[in-house]
Amino acid sequence: MIDRDRLATLHRDEEARFTDLHPRSAVYAKDADGPLLAGVPMPWMTRWPGSFPLTFDTAVGARLTDVDGLEYVDLCLGDTGAMTGHALPQVADAIADRARTGITTMLPSTDSTWAAEELARRFGVPSWQFALSATDANRFVLRYARHLTGRPRIAVYDWCYHGTVDETFAILDGDRVVPRPGSMGPQADVAITTAVLPFNDADALDRRLAEGDVACLLMEPALTNIGIVLPEPGYLDAVREITRRHGVLLIIDETHTLCAGPGGCTAAWDLDPDFVVVGKAIGGGVPAAAYGMTQAVADQLMGPMALPEIDVAGVGGTLTANALSLTAVRATLSTCLRQEEFDVAIPLAERFTEGVANVIADHGLPWHVQRLGCRAEYWFCPPPRDGAAAAAAVDEPLEAFLHLWALNRGILLTPFHNMALFSPQHTKEDVDLHTEVFGAAIAALTGSAG
Numbered sequence: 001m002i003d004r005d006r007l008a009t010l011h012r013d014e015e016a017r018f019t020d021l022h023p024r025s026a027v028y029a030k031d032a033d034g035p036l037l038a039g040v041p042m043p044w045m046t047r048w049p050g051s052f053p054l055t056f057d058t059a060v061g062a063r064l065t066d067v068d069g070l071e072y073v074d075l076c077l078g079d080t081g082a083m084t085g086h087a088l089p090q091v092a093d094a095i096a097d098r099a100r101t102g103i104t105t106m107l108p109s110t111d112s113t114w115a116a117e118e119l120a121r122r123f124g125v126p127s128w129q130f131a132l133s134a135t136d137a138n139r140f141v142l143r144y145a146r147h148l149t150g151r152p153r154i155a156v157y158d159w160c161y162h163g164t165v166d167e168t169f170a171i172l173d174g175d176r177v178v179p180r181p182g183s184m185g186p187q188a189d190v191a192i193t194t195a196v197l198p199f200n201d202a203d204a205l206d207r208r209l210a211e212g213d214v215a216c217l218l219m220e221p222a223l224t225n226i227g228i229v230l231p232e233p234g235y236l237d238a239v240r241e242i243t244r245r246h247g248v249l250l251i252i253d254e255t256h257t258l259c260a261g262p263g264g265c266t267a268a269w270d271l272d273p274d275f276v277v278v279g280k281a282i283g284g285g286v287p288a289a290a291y292g293m294t295q296a297v298a299d300q301l302m303g304p305m306a307l308p309e310i311d312v313a314g315v316g317g318t319l320t321a322n323a324l325s326l327t328a329v330r331a332t333l334s335t336c337l338r339q340e341e342f343d344v345a346i347p348l349a350e351r352f353t354e355g356v357a358n359v360i361a362d363h364g365l366p367w368h369v370q371r372l373g374c375r376a377e378y379w380f381c382p383p384p385r386d387g388a389a390a391a392a393a394v395d396e397p398l399e400a401f402l403h404l405w406a407l408n409r410g411i412l413l414t415p416f417h418n419m420a421l422f423s424p425q426h427t428k429e430d431v432d433l434h435t436e437v438f439g440a441a442i443a444a445l446t447g448s449a450g
């Protein structure tokens, strides 16, 4: 369908345009090459389109400006970390006050209880703890789950992503559990630590959990990290029934699916998990995450919490639940990510979805665009049922071109997602700019416009 020679030529033109547009970013990138491994402070930043990463100057609301003075509509929003929009004044003021009055003491601060009560109200589980990232929160919950059940293995979905949690970097190869391609220096053979399941297949879940060695199922209620794969009707009810019947704890990771509303899919779809994990956006950009649990789980954990060895239990950390994180969570959740903000952001995502779907249909492409709340993503296949079907449609060169084309025309997309995330700071004009730019890219690719 896509002419690969044409794609390669167009990509070369866009690379040249990118280099011309960003002389100052080029200087920063050159200076970084040496002091920083691969010229970046974090490995994923090598994935940005263009032959070097942009260096950003400011990010405010839904706009990002780079060191060359170019402005972008930010549809990446820090890959969900800035889902509220960037640099919100009320969050900035609260953070600045806290910075002047003490950031980290290892004591509870005056915001901890407020934050826990608000999370309980939103997600419906009563007892909460904090972490600095969703990765950490997931790691801690997996430990609790193994402790509580006395079972060694965890279960995840094929092609899931839950952060840099060793046991979760596993996929299915036929019936075998193997490391996910790209996973570096696995700490243990994932075939020993992990059961991997196809999404939307209740029978496979039932069969695997019946073996009795799985402590917990860690899941997103809709997969969001291999495009968006929605659960089929009745599937999540079946998951709850099957996990409960086999004594397997159900952990719902709402880190991305918070896009569905103030209490994520757990509230929107009336789910009934044993643990909820949420990270990224809840700190308004400051590192913060949280995990909540039912009263039944909390009651069982009171014993270990009272032990003198709790500081070496493998849960928590020196800066975990520091006062700055919790102030940021309170300032964010008291003023953002509420129903009134979703009421603005979700219609923008609907408009995006409609615009992209029209372009796809106009060009007769076998692609689709999927939406969950204020998040939307296009993918190069019809709607897949599971992660493996979605993974089979990954097209790196096509994705890299579309991202670079968009970047060169003032739109920032997350490098490893074809995702657009909307905050109340975005406008209809932002959406329409993307639709126009996306339409022009597809026209250029398919040769249907000059």
Ligand SMILES: Cc1ncc(COP(=O)(O)O)c(C=O)c1O
Binding pocket: 133, 134, 135, 136, 138, 161, 162, 163, 164, 220, 225, 253, 254, 255, 256, 279, 280
């Ligand atoms: C569903 C989910 N859980 C957890 C994480 C980990 O978040 P972090 O990288 O902030 O630790 C991610 C990151 O993308 C995620 O998508």
